[in-house]
Amino acid sequence: MTSAISLTIRKYSWKYAGNLAFWIQRLTGLGLVFYLILHVHTIHDLRDPAKFDAALATFSKPFFKLGEIFLLATVILHAMNGIRLTMVDMGVGLTKQRQVFWYFTIGLGAALLIAGALPMFIYGILRHQP
Amino acid sequence: MATYQIRVARSGSDGATDSFTVELDHRMTVLDALFLIQREQDPTLSFRCSCRVGMCGTCAMRINWQPRLACQTRVLTLKADTIVVEPLAHLPVMKDLVVAMDPFFEQWKRVKPALHPDPKRDPKKLAVVPPTSEFGKQAQGKRDCITCGACYAACGIVGSNEEYLGPAAINKAMLRLMDPRDNAVDERLEELNDENGVWRCHTQFNCVAACPKGINLTDSIMKMKRSLLFPKKFHDKRNFVDNP
Known part of the structure; x- marks a missing residue:
């Protein structure tokens, strides 16, 4: 018996790339709004210099650097998908929307993520000095 | 077996x-x-x-x-x-x-799917629409709709908002709007230029994936969005036909 999971994966992998892109855009958007609120709230609390230094020390810990890499991935996904959507609205690549999603949004996005995340991983996590 | x-x-x-x-x-x-x-x-x-x-x-x-x-x-x-x-x-x-296909055809009716010819035209004179004309090019591959409702059923927006026109109706409206013989341009554009018209589409491309006739419905919706944004360009394009 072909499992329901394998059928579902098949459904959303290639043919329904546009649907996948839609949900990625929604979820990353919500995530970024949540992050922005948290970010502004944290900055707002740091008017005292001593508190500010303590907070920066906390944020340079490997756990937060990992979080930053995750944040970068979210921003890249949202931005690349946004560019793709703008292209769709302008009528560019409409007939090749699956290729645009997988090669441009995901492919080029992954390349950008590696380029950005590698230094963060090496200097922030591997060579982190407490 | x-x-x-x-x-x-x-x-x-x-x-x-x-x-x-x-x-x-x-x-x-x-x-x-x-x-x-x-x-x-x-x-x-x-x-x-x-x-x-x-x-x-x-x-x-x-x-x-x-x-x-x-x-x-x-x-x-x-x-x-x-x-x-x-x-x-x-x-x-x-x-x-x-x-029951009623919800699908209710939306279909909203865009006036029938041809509304210009009353000034001589009804006895057959219109010639060459395949090289703007309408001929646009209609190629878009007129095969068999109103099966597959796009309507696949559309995620229809699922959350039953007031939305749906891909098939918008595609039909586009075909009629590009048709130089048709005269109900403003009525259709008004129906499309609505929060439940073309602007509701979130380009999920589910309709394109589902269409058994391979019609690029999202392309039609995007064309309609652009024609509402740039009405002069749309009318110029519409009037530029080598049609008697």
Whole structure:
């Protein structure tokens, strides 16, 4: 018996790339709004210099650097998908929307993520000095 | 021949699915399987079909969660030995796999799908629309719609907002709007330029993936969005036809 999971994966992998892109855009958007609120709230609390230094020390810990890499991935996904959507609205690549999603949004996005995340991983996590 | 398990959604109070085991040749379609079940296992199974060659759009149903034409879906192409058959989504179920198409056609009617010719034109003079004209080029590949409702059932926006026009109606409106013989331009544009018109589309491309005739419906919707943004360009394009 072909499992329901394998059928579902098949459904959303290639043919329904546009649907996948839609949900990625929604979820990353919500995530970024949540992050922005948290970010502004944290900055707002740091008017005292001593508190500010303590907070920066906390944020340079490997756990937060990992979080930053995750944040970068979210921003890249949202931005690349946004560019793709703008292209769709302008009528560019409409007939090749699956290729645009997988090669441009995901492919080029992954390349950008590696380029950005590698230094963060090496200097922030591997060579982190407490 | 191979053994397939066909899970058919049945209407009724419990909303259960019935499983049928059938022996099918790889060349057989899902519609053949349904006929086999109806003849040999359960004569109460209801479904609709008409032409059996993919030109009437009557047998559209969800097969393995994708809207498809049952007569055009060969069991082999599904690459699965379990086939789940359900009625089209977003439409009221009448019995088993039969849905009422009313919501689909209510939206279809909103865009004035019939030709509204210019009264000043001589009705006896046949219009010539060469394939090289703007309309001829636009209509190529867009006029094959068989109103099966697959795009309507696949659209995620229709699922959350039944007021939305839907891809098929917008595609029809685009064909009529590009037609130099038609005169109901402003009425249609007004219907499209609505929060439940073209602007509701979130370019999920589900309609394109579902369309059994391979029509790029999102392209039509995007064209309509652009024509509403740049009306002068649209009218210039519309009037530029080598049509007598």
